[in-house]
Amino acid sequence: MPEHFADRLMRAIKEKDSRVCVGIDPVYERLPVRLKGRARYDERDVARAVEDFCTPILEAVRDDAAAVKFNSAFFEVLGPFGGELLQRLIATSLRLGLITIVDAKRSDIGSTAGWYARAVFANYVPVAMRHADAVTINPWLGSDGTLPFINEAKRIGGGVFVLVKTSNPSSAELQDLVADGKPIYRRVADLVSRWGAEHVGESGYSSVGAVVGATHPEQLSELRRAMPHAPLLVPGFGAQGGGPEDVAGAFDDEGLGAIVNSSRGIIFAWEQEKYRDRFGAEGFDRAAAAAAAEMRNAINSAIDAPEADRGG
Amino acid sequence: MPEHFADRLMRAIKEKDSRVCVGIDPVYERLPVRLKGRARYDERDVARAVEDFCTPILEAVRDDAAAVKFNSAFFEVLGPFGGELLQRLIATSLRLGLITIVDAKRSDIGSTAGWYARAVFANYVPVAMRHADAVTINPWLGSDGTLPFINEAKRIGGGVFVLVKTSNPSSAELQDLVADGKPIYRRVADLVSRWGAEHVGESGYSSVGAVVGATHPEQLSELRRAMPHAPLLVPGFGAQGGGPEDVAGAFDDEGLGAIVNSSRGIIFAWEQEKYRDRFGAEGFDRAAAAAAAEMRNAINSAIDAPEADRGG
Numbered sequence: 001m002p003e004h005f006a007d008r009l010m011r012a013i014k015e016k017d018s019r020v021c022v023g024i025d026p027v028y029e030r031l032p033v034r035l036k037g038r039a040r041y042d043e044r045d046v047a048r049a050v051e052d053f054c055t056p057i058l059e060a061v062r063d064d065a066a067a068v069k070f071n072s073a074f075f076e077v078l079g080p081f082g083g084e085l086l087q088r089l090i091a092t093s094l095r096l097g098l099i100t101i102v103d104a105k106r107s108d109i110g111s112t113a114g115w116y117a118r119a120v121f122a123n124y125v126p127v128a129m130r131h132a133d134a135v136t137i138n139p140w141l142g143s144d145g146t147l148p149f150i151n152e153a154k155r156i157g158g159g160v161f162v163l164v165k166t167s168n169p170s171s172a173e174l175q176d177l178v179a180d181g182k183p184i185y186r187r188v189a190d191l192v193s194r195w196g197a198e199h200v201g202e203s204g205y206s207s208v209g210a211v212v213g214a215t216h217p218e219q220l221s222e223l224r225r226a227m228p229h230a231p232l233l234v235p236g237f238g239a240q241g242g243g244p245e246d247v248a249g250a251f252d253d254e255g256l257g258a259i260v261n262s263s264r265g266i267i268f269a270w271e272q273e274k275y276r277d278r279f280g281a282e283g284f285d286r287a288a289a290a291a292a293a294e295m296r297n298a299i300n301s302a303i304d305a306p307e308a309d310r311g312g
Numbered sequence: 313m314p315e316h317f318a319d320r321l322m323r324a325i326k327e328k329d330s331r332v333c334v335g336i337d338p339v340y341e342r343l344p345v346r347l348k349g350r351a352r353y354d355e356r357d358v359a360r361a362v363e364d365f366c367t368p369i370l371e372a373v374r375d376d377a378a379a380v381k382f383n384s385a386f387f388e389v390l391g392p393f394g395g396e397l398l399q400r401l402i403a404t405s406l407r408l409g410l411i412t413i414v415d416a417k418r419s420d421i422g423s424t425a426g427w428y429a430r431a432v433f434a435n436y437v438p439v440a441m442r443h444a445d446a447v448t449i450n451p452w453l454g455s456d457g458t459l460p461f462i463n464e465a466k467r468i469g470g471g472v473f474v475l476v477k478t479s480n481p482s483s484a485e486l487q488d489l490v491a492d493g494k495p496i497y498r499r500v501a502d503l504v505s506r507w508g509a510e511h512v513g514e515s516g517y518s519s520v521g522a523v524v525g526a527t528h529p530e531q532l533s534e535l536r537r538a539m540p541h542a543p544l545l546v547p548g549f550g551a552q553g554g555g556p557e558d559v560a561g562a563f564d565d566e567g568l569g570a571i572v573n574s575s576r577g578i579i580f581a582w583e584q585e586k587y588r589d590r591f592g593a594e595g596f597d598r599a600a601a602a603a604a605a606e607m608r609n610a611i612n613s614a615i616d617a618p619e620a621d622r623g624g
Contacts, residue, residue: 025424073424076431079399083392107417107450109480112337112385119388138419140452140475142482163452168421170454177491177499184489184496191485 002157004201005133006209006231009159010256012066012099018296019251019303021067021101021233022288023263024057024089025074026050030268032281047081054089056285057267058096064292067099067259069233070132090132099259100133101233105163107138109145117152134159136211136233139188143195150195150208159207159231162195164188164223167213167236185219189226196229205231205257212250214242214260221249224257232258237295238265244302251303260299266291314469316513317445318521318543321471322568324378324411330608331563331615333379333413333545334600335575336369336401337386338362342580344593359393366401368597369579370408376604379411379571381545382444402444411571412445413545417475419450419457429464446471448523448545451500455507462507462520471519471543474507476500476535479525479548497531501538508541517543517569524562526554526572533561536569544570549607550577556614563615572611578603 013019028036028046035049058068070089075082086102093100106116120135137149139162149160165175165185175185189210196208209231212223224232232250236242237260250258269275269291270284279287325331340348340358347361370380382401387394398414405412418428432447449461451474461472477487477497487497501522508520518541524532526548536544544562548554549572562570581587581603582596591599 071420071424073418073420073427073431077427079431080392080395083395087391105419105450106385107419107452107475108383108385109478109482112383115385115389119385119391138417138450138452140419140450140486141478141480142485142487144480144482163419166421166453168453168456170421170456173454173503174452174496174499175454177489177496179489179491179496184486184491187486187489 004203005153005157005159005207006205007201007203008133008157009067009099009231009259010203010205012097013256013259016063016066017300018064018066019255019259019299020065020292020296021069021259021261022057022061022065022266022292023069023071023103023235023261024054024267025071025263026054026267027074030271032270032284034281043079043081047078047085050078051085051088053284054267055092057288058089058093058098060285060289061266061292062096062098064289064296065098067101068093069101069103069261069263071263072102072104094133101135101161102132103136105136105138106149107141107145109141110148113145113148114152117149121152121156121158131156132158134161134209136161136163138163139191143191146191146195150199153207154199159209161209161211161231161233162188162192164192164210164227165212165216165219167215167240167242171213185223186226189223192230193227196227200229203256205229209233211235213240214247215240217246217249220247224249224252234258234260238262244298247299248303255300255303260295262291262295266295316515317465317469317471317519318517319513319515320445320469321379321411321543321571322515322517324409325568325571328375328378329612330376330378331567331571331611332377332604332608333381333571333573334369334373334377334578334604335381335383335415335547335573336366336579337383337575338366338579339386342583344582344596346593355391355393359390359397362390363397363400365596366579367404369600370401370405370410372597372601373578373604374408374410376601376608377410379413380405381413381415381573381575383575384414384416406445413447413473414444415448417448417450418461419453421453421456422460425457425460426464429461433464433468433470443468444470446473446521448473448475450475451503455503458503458507462511465519466511471521473521473523473543473545474500474504476504476522476539477524477528477531479527479552479554483525497535498538501535504542505539508539512541515568517541521545523547525552526559527552529554529558529561532559536561536564546570546572550574556610559611560615567612567615572607574603574607578607
């Protein structure tokens with residue numbers, strides 16, 4: 001029986017004393033010139049340059065991040081080479097002991113959802129290929145669309161994060177509509193609690209988690225209470241505007257139960273003057289590590305995480 | 313300036329006198345034994361067997377189908393080889409003159425949505441690679457998540473189909489909730505009309521379409537009226553339970569404005585006794601063509617499509 005996803009996630013948070021998730025959203029145009037110079041600008045070379053950028057970053061942040069989140073869009077756009085690249089980076093991330101999330105925001109129904117789930121969690125054909133720990137999923141289609149992911153995740157000790165309240169401004173258009181006195185995002189939170197109820201691990205957390213944006217601090221606290229067993233994945237920190245105080249409500253009394261994602265703020269930290277002055281463009285990986293450490297400390301200070309939990 | 317997506321779609325419907333969309337959802341286990349025999353059951357061989365199944369079907373249905381819809385899940389599960397395979401099949405489908413839809417049900421925000429859109433509509437790196445005509449997208453994240461797809465589609469004369477009301481039983485969990493006297497799916501329909509208003513072609517239809525399941529006949533008529541300019545993509549025909557009468561409400565007075573999708577009922581028609589008796593397992597492609605033709609005629613009869621529009 002593989003170890004429970006949420007138990008592994010909470011242990012990673014405690015051991016590393018980090019609530020940081022590093023978002024790997026690589027954009028070729030923003031790579032350091034040295035890496036771009038190698039690419040002849042065909043798909044294979046672009047994928048290679050992106051790999052030469054992402055791999056050192058994964059290694060550099062391994063001690064300061066509890067998790068990494070690969071956004072599938074940035075790999076899909078590279079075509080089939082992007083698919084291979086994502087598989088290699090997932091394998092690297094798992095080898096480094098990072099909780100590895102694929103941010104694919106998938107949605108489909110019934111058997112089709114099952115195929116998506118197998119695409120993420122296990123390879124269809126029985127070759128020795130590693131799989132991700134968790135995937136983000138979109139709840140719009142209801143239980144038919146989410147249960148196949150939850151069930152497939154369970155088989156391998158994986159998890160899901162359901163998009164409950166996203167960090168973008170227009171999330172209000174549907175998610176904040178009020179039905180029978182309750183915003184729709186609260187309805188989704190109720191579904192998340194229901195879907196996750198039978199998948200709670202020893203940590204008290206379920207393998208069914210939720211995505212709640214850092215850009216909605218009050219809703220973050222409200223949703224923490226509404227889904228006491230759901231690990232929260234909190235995007236929108238940094239570049240999108242959320243700060244350490246904004247995310248404090250995502251955590252339980254022991255400083256557990258959530259990870260906060262920053263993508264551009266970490267992987268492109270080398271573009272910021274304060275990091276570039278220290279590390280130069282060559283040191284993009286050390287800049288990422290420094291930014292991850294700074295984010296870790298800022299969040300830990302904001303939530304006043306109990307010393308007892310701080311990595312022994 | 314590329315020709316408008318909806319104009320191309322409506323012309324295909326008229327010229328072929330067909331409202332049929334063939335869903336390409338291939339499952340290796342269900343391929344004819346002859347094709348499976350070639351696979352050593354590694355990913356590359358599985359992808360090749362799937363290609364040997366799909367390519368003849370595309371060729372066989374070209375006259376009876378207005379469109380084909382590739383469900384991304386069935387290709388993603390084959391790993392990177394599945395990605396290459398999907399690109400080749402899209403190119404084949406476009407070469408055959410079929411309106412080519414990628415059913416990816418994607419959702420993300422801002423720049424990330426833009427990368428997904430470019431992954432579907434154009435390749436990031438400037439190699440000569442064909443792109444799909446349209447993609448399905450999930451509205452849960454609101455305008456931030458849909459406009460990047462709509463804008464990217466426009467550049468190449470493509471379109472999107474927004475998931476308004478899906479065909480699965482649990483679609484009611486969120487989509488049917490009532491806010492301010494209106495079900496949420498009607499809110500999404502209003503958004504679709506708003507997003508599509510500035511993208512209406514000469515046919516009177518927009519490049520912003522909607523997915524509405526065949527399993528909800530009354531809602532189909534209601535949504536046809538609510539979104540008079542949106543081409544409808546209607547899944548749920550056949551295997552999922554919708555019949556010709558159930559989809560009649562999707563069409564306008566001229567028998568235009570919608571395509572109806574069937575996947576398993578067509579590509580696996582050879583498994584059904586009536587087709588297997590005629591064509592055998594070897595004739596899986598001819599069985600698919602016969603099933604597509606039968607579906608075309610059944611829908612045309614149900615909507616009593618005016619003779620004047622019937623393929624000249």
